Amino acid sequence: xxxxxxxxxxxxxxxxxxxxxxxxWELFSLGKVPYPGMEFDDSFIPKLRDGYRMEKPRYxxxxxxxxxxxxxxxxPRKRPAFGDLxxxxxHQLEPPVRQQFxxxxxPYVKANAKMTSQTTDYAGMFADIxxxxxxxxxxxxxxxxxxx
Numbered sequence: 001x002x003x004x005x006x007x008x009x010x011x012x013x014x015x016x017x018x019x020x021x022x023x024x025w026e027l028f029s030l031g032k033v034p035y036p037g038m039e040f041d042d043s044f045i046p047k048l049r050d051g052y053r054m055e056k057p058r059y060x061x062x063x064x065x066x067x068x069x070x071x072x073x074x075x076p077r078k079r080p081a082f083g084d085l086x087x088x089x090x091h092q093l094e095p096p097v098r099q100q101f102x103x104x105x106x107p108y109v110k111a112n113a114k115m116t117s118q119t120t121d122y123a124g125m126f127a128d129i130x131x132x133x134x135x136x137x138x139x140x141x142x143x144x145x146x147x148x
Contacts, residue, residue, distance in 0.1 A: 003048060004076055004131065014076035014131045020085065021071025028060035049074070064092075076131035 002018035004010040022034050035054060038044060053072050056065040067088060073079050080088070090098055 002076065003045075003074060006045060010131065012076065012131045013082065014079050017071050017079045017082065017085070018076075020082075021068045024064065024068050024071070025054055025057055025060075028064060029057035030059065032057070 002015035004012075005015045005018075025034060026032065035044075038047075051074075053069060056062070060068070067080075067085070070078075070080050071085075093101070
């Protein structure tokens, strides 16, 4: 979980980005348990607050590990948005392979468009759920000793 989730129980798209970075780490470590060799005890949260991050998984290219690191920034506002992650990861594929994935997804895009045109999108009526709307500007405290 992201630090703001652990400390303040704030769940947002930015805290989901932190979790996405953990999932990437799990994928490139071939399914290892995150934070190997560490106990979730009283020293765990201070280590994260002080900048501890997991090492690069064996099978992760440097640019992917750098992406993981950007997901684990202490300041939620400095983490990439999911659209940025999508763009970055999409550009890791050769154009024909990327197009093949887009083509595979097309029937689902059409089905979703048909479904949303027939129903009211109640979730879309709310403000974006992000760190700013969940914490409020007066509640934001940056704890990070570095910008990772």
